[in-house]
Amino acid sequence: MGEELCHEGVDSRGVIIHRHRECLELKVVDEQECLRSDMALTAFVLTHLRADLSLEKDHYVLYEMTEEAIHRGTESCRAELRHLLAKSEASATAEELHHLPLIEGRMEGGSVAELMCRMVKQGSSIKEVAVEMSRRLYDNVPL
Incomplete structure (x- = not known):
């Protein structure tokens, strides 16, 4: 798993930049509700x-x-x-x-x-x- 993240840009605000897929992954709060x-x-x-x-x-x-x-x-x-x-x-x-x-x-x-x-x-x-x-x-x- 760590190897995968070496190729991704991880932003501390919850955005992961997937350069090889040309997309962003947004982390959205889970309210646990x-x-x-x-x-x-x-x-x-x-x-x-x-x-x-x-x-x-x-x-x-x-x-x-x-x-x-x-x-x-x-x-x-x-x-x-x-x-x-x-x-x-x-x-x-x-x-x-x-x-x-x-x-x-x-x-x-x-x-x-x-x-x-x-x-x-x-x-x-x-x-x-x-x-x-x-x-x-x-x-x-x-x-």
């Missing part, structure tokens, strides 16, 4: 490969945005997320559009981690949350 949410996130990323985006390139600014999102959650970047969703909807195929409402729900209601924390703050035990997440994974039902 259910396949349906993984498909939605993948559709969201795919639409942006076709979209005309002007994105922040300054690593310091990106770091600050990431830190803010970690400390304040999706609330801190909701405007940027809504902008990305609009771009996504504009470039999505019919199949991808089918998945985007789940992404919108994450943007408005919070990430899986935020939702799980909210459940605990509302009185559920961590064990109850884990059982619920396991059931949702098995049933392929997003939180």
